[in-house]
Amino acid sequence: MKIELEQLKKDFENTLRDVKDHVALEEVKNEFLGRKGKLKTLLKDVATLADEERKAIGKLANEIKDALETAYGQKESELDMRHPGSRLDQEWIDVTEPGKFPSEGHLHPVTQAISEITDIFARVGFTSVRAPEIDWDYYVFESLNMPKDHPARDDWETFFVDLPEGKKGKIVLTPHTSNSQVRVMETTKPPIRIININRTYRRQIDISHIPMFHQFEGLMIDKNISVVHLKGILDYFAKTFFGPNRRTRLRPHHFRFTEPSFEVDITCGVCGGNENGNCRLCKGGWLELGGAGMVHPNVIKAGGHDPEVYSGFAFGWGVERTLMMREGIKIDDIRVLYKNDLRFVKQF
Numbered sequence: 001m002k003i004e005l006e007q008l009k010k011d012f013e014n015t016l017r018d019v020k021d022h023v024a025l026e027e028v029k030n031e032f033l034g035r036k037g038k039l040k041t042l043l044k045d046v047a048t049l050a051d052e053e054r055k056a057i058g059k060l061a062n063e064i065k066d067a068l069e070t071a072y073g074q075k076e077s078e079l080d081m082r083h084p085g086s087r088l089d090q091e092w093i094d095v096t097e098p099g100k101f102p103s104e105g106h107l108h109p110v111t112q113a114i115s116e117i118t119d120i121f122a123r124v125g126f127t128s129v130r131a132p133e134i135d136w137d138y139y140v141f142e143s144l145n146m147p148k149d150h151p152a153r154d155d156w157e158t159f160f161v162d163l164p165e166g167k168k169g170k171i172v173l174t175p176h177t178s179n180s181q182v183r184v185m186e187t188t189k190p191p192i193r194i195i196n197i198n199r200t201y202r203r204q205i206d207i208s209h210i211p212m213f214h215q216f217e218g219l220m221i222d223k224n225i226s227v228v229h230l231k232g233i234l235d236y237f238a239k240t241f242f243g244p245n246r247r248t249r250l251r252p253h254h255f256r257f258t259e260p261s262f263e264v265d266i267t268c269g270v271c272g273g274n275e276n277g278n279c280r281l282c283k284g285g286w287l288e289l290g291g292a293g294m295v296h297p298n299v300i301k302a303g304g305h306d307p308e309v310y311s312g313f314a315f316g317w318g319v320e321r322t323l324m325m326r327e328g329i330k331i332d333d334i335r336v337l338y339k340n341d342l343r344f345v346k347q348f
């Protein structure tokens, strides 16, 4: 019986080796360990054995039974692991797979343009300053040679803040960044070279205007500054920001705070400068970048300096407009910049 028991163990182990799934495993279990299984059948006659022998066989039989059950248990967990959807299946890691990067956002195209413009001017010595975005009438209009009730003020569709007037007049949401001119001159002795980039506000909205937009204002004051310096800086900026293919032109214009004054135009980035008038954005090939000119003597005086000694130039352009005129960017409605549509923003 001892030999038969040992043989049974071997048989069980051999049979188990070929088992591939739980169904087959269950069958093998029944065959060997079941109520009518091989082990039970073999031990049927133990009771008839002599005492000594019965004890020995009984002990062996228990050991064999334990061994079979252990082997069965091992096989069972082995099959569990291999089963589709099992832990092994779910938890394996392919250590050679490239990692997943968290998705990264980026700055809004207008913010990108602001830092680029800041950099371009920094390279030619223009320090970045920040004049208030909500300011006194005095800095926005009066000190810029536009006395109270002057009709020129009507060009800036200004939002007034509903607060009592102070010594420097009413408080307004700055409709342009030119308020930096006298503010900087008041506190700085020439030579002055600054760039003020800030939010500006006007009561207008259409395809090329939004009530909140950005402007950048440049100001250079020193001895013997002429239009040549202005032209040089404008050309340098246009070349650096837009690339060599865009053309610029200076058109005579009138501003109260500059003399002479110009309007700076650049060929349209949507139609490439086609003057047939069909372009939805520019209607004639040219886009107005903004104003420029030689700072008016009255403004230099208001800033506390002698216009007989010092002269200078200034320019003020819209950031959004400038961005839209860039090569390869075909935005034909300024408002899309602030719709927060990720499909648009992600392209930058």
Ligand code: DAH
Residues within 6 Å of the ligand: 175, 176, 177, 178, 217, 218, 255, 257, 258, 290, 291, 292, 293, 294, 313, 314, 315, 316, 317
């Ligand atoms: N501030 C003017 C505007 O918003 C633009 C401008 C014109 C700025 C001429 C200047 C300048 O500095 O010299 O329309």
